[in-house]
Amino acid sequence: MTTGSSDVVFVGGGIVACLSGYLLSRRGYNVTILEADSLGSHASGFAFGGLDPLTGVGMPEPLLEFSLWCYGRHRGLARELHDASGIDVGFEVRDRLHLAFTDDEVRSAKADIEWMKDVGGFHVEWLDNFQAREQEPQVSQEIAGALFEQSPGAVEPYRFILAAMRAGERYKAEMLQRRATGLITDGERVTGVQLENGIINAGIVVLAMGPWTGLASEWCGVDIPVTPLKGQILRLRTSHDPLKLAVNYSHSYVATKPDGLIWAGTTEEESGFDNSPNPAARDSIMADFLKMIPGMTDAELLQQTACLRPLSGDGMPIVDKINGWDNLYVATGAGRKGILWSTGMAQVLCDLIADGKPDVPGAEHFKLDRFPAKV
Numbered sequence: 001m002t003t004g005s006s007d008v009v010f011v012g013g014g015i016v017a018c019l020s021g022y023l024l025s026r027r028g029y030n031v032t033i034l035e036a037d038s039l040g041s042h043a044s045g046f047a048f049g050g051l052d053p054l055t056g057v058g059m060p061e062p063l064l065e066f067s068l069w070c071y072g073r074h075r076g077l078a079r080e081l082h083d084a085s086g087i088d089v090g091f092e093v094r095d096r097l098h099l100a101f102t103d104d105e106v107r108s109a110k111a112d113i114e115w116m117k118d119v120g121g122f123h124v125e126w127l128d129n130f131q132a133r134e135q136e137p138q139v140s141q142e143i144a145g146a147l148f149e150q151s152p153g154a155v156e157p158y159r160f161i162l163a164a165m166r167a168g169e170r171y172k173a174e175m176l177q178r179r180a181t182g183l184i185t186d187g188e189r190v191t192g193v194q195l196e197n198g199i200i201n202a203g204i205v206v207l208a209m210g211p212w213t214g215l216a217s218e219w220c221g222v223d224i225p226v227t228p229l230k231g232q233i234l235r236l237r238t239s240h241d242p243l244k245l246a247v248n249y250s251h252s253y254v255a256t257k258p259d260g261l262i263w264a265g266t267t268e269e270e271s272g273f274d275n276s277p278n279p280a281a282r283d284s285i286m287a288d289f290l291k292m293i294p295g296m297t298d299a300e301l302l303q304q305t306a307c308l309r310p311l312s313g314d315g316m317p318i319v320d321k322i323n324g325w326d327n328l329y330v331a332t333g334a335g336r337k338g339i340l341w342s343t344g345m346a347q348v349l350c351d352l353i354a355d356g357k358p359d360v361p362g363a364e365h366f367k368l369d370r371f372p373a374k375v
């Protein structure tokens, strides 16, 4: 049974696919996005939504320029998506403190400041204990100091993916709630996608299945080194004043979100495709949260979420045409940065499909063949 046909079929409907679908449909492509579950039901809908282009994998080399490009694009895109979809993605600029407690953490923060201070558009400086607590009076008195970062931002991930999909729909992109089970091929061409119940014909297929993309290696005979990295977040209610700044410590963070709740995260767990919340993660996030903001002992846990990040072999995105295939592409692997990087990854993919080469700085680092082929 044929379900239909499309110029471009995405397997997976996370933020990377929805944003790419919007860009391609705006350029006149007929786009179908296959999503096994519902829109935003995985990491793209449940992420924290921080947009910090100065931290994380690949900083400052080789991804700083790419990250800054992505951040800049979020600013314009927030308006563009609002106009196209009527949905406010909640883009905001919010200063951030990265807390340091030990001598080693102080040394590492000061080393980061050395290169960060030269990045245009972001004021970064070292604050001592007193200065840091002037900025955010609720942080721990035990800190040695903090790296202060002016102007990183945030979006609300669920609204962001909803807006991207609605904006695409305006240009006739569509989402089908279907699970893909394989590819239909003819020589070196992919002619369609096999669904649990039916097939869809395709001019071009993009594998954008987030942490599940590695499973498609068997479909195309090319290793796609992406694995799931679980992360959890707590949503808490407290009687204390909202936090003025976002606060980070090590791999954890906390902020007051637009829903009025404190969101505290996170974990990095290698537990396969198990995406259930667990008490050990709750306790470790609570410990880091109270280390950062010790006064909020009344915080009441309202919700604990757990999702899987798509982690590539080196932590950097994979956005490429797959070698050996005329019309098969892959876009995944953004790990902890997929909300920030989605704007750049979508543009790279759109450029590759429409123009044959990407016009986004850093895109040369996203090739699939940087990983040795598995025999």
Ligand SMILES: Cc1cc2nc3c(=O)[nH]c(=O)nc-3n(C[C@H](O)[C@H](O)[C@H](O)COP(=O)(O)OP(=O)(O)OC[C@H]3O[C@@H](n4cnc5c(N)ncnc54)[C@H](O)[C@@H]3O)c2cc1C
Residues within 6 Å of the ligand: 011, 012, 013, 014, 015, 016, 017, 034, 035, 036, 037, 040, 041, 042, 043, 044, 045, 046, 047, 048, 049, 050, 051, 178, 179, 180, 181, 208, 209, 210, 211, 212, 230, 231, 232, 233, 265, 266, 306, 307, 308, 309, 310, 331, 332, 333, 334, 335, 336, 337, 338, 339, 340, 341
């Ligand atoms: C706790 C946590 C906090 C985070 N915080 C941030 C943050 O603050 N800032 C930031 O930039 N990033 C953050 N991230 C990372 C970000 O959420 C991810 O990198 C990003 O959402 C990945 O998007 P994606 O489109 O690649 O994949 P996903 O969102 O995983 O989407 C892939 C989709 O493919 C579908 N799918 C899979 N297999 C099939 C199939 N066979 N057929 C059809 N559909 C299929 C899945 O159902 C899923 O919906 C966070 C992640 C987590 C877990």
